[in-house]
Amino acid sequence: MAKTAMRPPVREAIVDAAIDALARNPGASLSAIAERAGVGRATLHRHFSSRVDLLTAITRQCMDEVDAVVDEAIGDARSARDRLSRMLEALIPLGDRYHFLASERSDDTGLKARHEASLEWLGCLVDELREEGAIATDVPRSWVVASIDAQVWLAWSQVAAGNLARSDAAGLALRTLLRGMGR
Amino acid sequence: MAKTAMRPPVREAIVDAAIDALARNPGASLSAIAERAGVGRATLHRHFSSRVDLLTAITRQCMDEVDAVVDEAIGDARSARDRLSRMLEALIPLGDRYHFLASERSDDTGLKARHEASLEWLGCLVDELREEGAIATDVPRSWVVASIDAQVWLAWSQVAAGNLARSDAAGLALRTLLRGMGR
DNA sequence: AGTGTACGATACAATTATGTCTCAATCAAG
DNA sequence: CTTGATTGAGACATAATTGTATCGTACACT
Numbered sequence: 498m499a500k501t502a503m504r505p506p507v508r509e510a511i512v513d514a515a516i517d518a519l520a521r522n523p524g525a526s527l528s529a530i531a532e533r534a535g536v537g538r539a540t541l542h543r544h545f546s547s548r549v550d551l552l553t554a555i556t557r558q559c560m561d562e563v564d565a566v567v568d569e570a571i572g573d574a575r576s577a578r579d580r581l582s583r584m585l586e587a588l589i590p591l592g593d594r595y596h597f598l599a600s601e602r603s604d605d606t607g608l609k610a611r612h613e614a615s616l617e618w619l620g621c622l623v624d625e626l627r628e629e630g631a632i633a634t635d636v637p638r639s640w641v642v643a644s645i646d647a648q649v650w651l652a653w654s655q656v657a658a659g660n661l662a663r664s665d666a667a668g669l670a671l672r673t674l675l676r677g678m679g680r
Numbered sequence: 681m682a683k684t685a686m687r688p689p690v691r692e693a694i695v696d697a698a699i700d701a702l703a704r705n706p707g708a709s710l711s712a713i714a715e716r717a718g719v720g721r722a723t724l725h726r727h728f729s730s731r732v733d734l735l736t737a738i739t740r741q742c743m744d745e746v747d748a749v750v751d752e753a754i755g756d757a758r759s760a761r762d763r764l765s766r767m768l769e770a771l772i773p774l775g776d777r778y779h780f781l782a783s784e785r786s787d788d789t790g791l792k793a794r795h796e797a798s799l800e801w802l803g804c805l806v807d808e809l810r811e812e813g814a815i816a817t818d819v820p821r822s823w824v825v826a827s828i829d830a831q832v833w834l835a836w837s838q839v840a841a842g843n844l845a846r847s848d849a850a851g852l853a854l855r856t857l858l859r860g861m862g863r
Numbered sequence: 864a865g866t867g868t869a870c871g872a873t874a875c876a877a878t879t880a881t882g883t884c885t886c887a888a889t890c891a892a893g
Numbered sequence: 894c895t896t897g898a899t900t901g902a903g904a905c906a907t908a909a910t911t912g913t914a915t916c917g918t919a920c921a922c923t
Contacts, residue, residue: 507869524707526910531880542912639843640834640852647830651823659823669823675861690900709880720901725882 508544510534512555516597519584522548523600527551533650555606559594560611577625581674584622585649594652599646616642633680641678691727691797693717695738699780706783710734715812742777743794749774760808761858767805768832769850775836782829816863824861831857 514534518525527548531538545551570587574580588595603609623641626632632641648670655661661669699716701708710731714724726733753770757763771778786792806824809815815824831853838844844852 527912528910538911539872539913540870543869547912548910579685636852637838637843639841643834643838644856647834651826651830655820655823655826658822660820666741669819673827673860676862679854679859710882711880720903721881722884722902726899730882731880773914 507534507536507540511536511541511544511551512558515555516559516593517588519601520593520597525613528653531546537580549604553603553608556598556601556603556605556608560597560608560615561592563588563591563595563598564615577622578631578675580622580670581626581631581645582667585645585670588649589652589656589666589670590663591656592650596650596653599650619645630674630680632678636678641674644674644678690717690719690723691746693740694724694734695741698734698738698777699742702784703776703780704788732787735784736786737782739781739788739791742774742781743791743798746771746774746778746781747798756773758811760805761814763805764809764814764857765830765850765854768828768835768853771832772835772839772849772853773846775833775840778829778834779833782833802828813863814858815861819861824857827857827861 511530511534514536515525515530518530518533520553522529527541528538530551531541536542541551545554567584570583571580574583598612601656619642623632623638623645626641627634652661652666653671656663656666694713694717697719698708698713701713701716705712710724711721713734714832717724724734728737749770750767753766754763757766780824781795802825803821806815806821806828809824810817835849835853839846839849
């Protein structure tokens with residue numbers, strides 16, 4: 498098997514545990530994260546030299562996952578409305594990671610720039626939605642962008658809380674957005 | 681002047697600084713809070729014996745303010761739709777404090793119960809909105825409640841970021857809610 | 864069996880946050 | 894002016910977090 502594809506499952510466990518723990522408590526200690534991952538604290542330090550190293554690594558990975566999933570989802574969408582729909586469908590299951598990106602403002606300039614670029618991309622999608630007549634022109638662009646962010650997290654948390662079927666989540670979010678801010 | 685009404689402005693400054701600092705960073709140190717309040721760390725400890733004491737005091741005060749503002753705002757509203765509208769109008773300026781309540785889950789059982797009661801009250805408002813036909817019946821109650829919460833924070837943060845005029849915020853939030861989840 | 868890698872456990876030092884205390888300065892009221 | 898209360902600055906002890914190093918063990922691969 499290819500060695501490059503052979504990433505230790507420990508690293509993944511730590512990342513998952515960290516996202517989970519930090520979502521509940523942004524100040525979660527490394528001990529708590531390691532324990533949740535079922536791993537010794539020393540092992541955590543073997544994979545991530547410091548706390549900021551862990552944070553930036555997670556942020557980068559979440560960005561990678563989100564970008565990949567969204568790119569793949571909207572590949573063959575014709576309209577902007579279609580892109581929004583597919584994006585929501587693909588993004589909501591990653592709600593916890595998406596939310597992590599929003600709540601974690603890293604000091605790393607590269608990551609900050611990348612996050613800005615993502616928001617700008619979303620803004621462009623909103624512009625296209627307006628041109629299609631799917632979003633009213635008297636609703637501020639930043640309001641729509643922030644609303645989409647909020648809906649992704651909202652839908653995910655409702656699914657996670659058991660208040661909503663996973664299959665209904667994206668449709669509900671899409672409806673709330675398009676009808677709420679449509680013209 | 682009445683001594684009971686004569687609360688030291690220092691306490692208020694600390695509370696404001698703490699809400700502000702904790703909104704940016706939930707793990708903000710007491711030193712940082714005291715500095716932001718323009719007060720020595722010892723003085724902070726004179727007013728709030730410990731960190732949890734500060735947190736619970738702030739939580740309680742925010743609840744008091746929110747309850748008072750909402751109660752006063754919806755006093756003479758006839759319809760549930762009217763109550764929602766006035767509630768948003770009154771609540772959005774308190775967005776930072778409202779958000780503090782949502783993000784801070786105190787261990788104090790009394791405060792937890794009070795928060796639960798507030799959410800339940802909001803749920804009842806949603807029920808009435810449905811009876812009036814303002815909200816579709818196929819949208820889960822918890823989704824509507826969470827959306828209202830999200831809209832308050834969203835509107836406040838957009839105003840705070842300068843992306844939205846304060847006078848437009850409540851209307852936009854109301855529109856997004858009623859059209860987004862209306863029938 | 865031998866080897867090397869990754870791991871858990873533990874100890875350790877450095878840093879930081881927290882809570883308590885003291886002392887001198889300031890300020891308002893009498 | 895005197896008095897009392899409040900404050901800021903700082904010392905101090907304690908606890909928690911963090912990063913590093915060490916040691917013995919388990920496991921996979923040869």
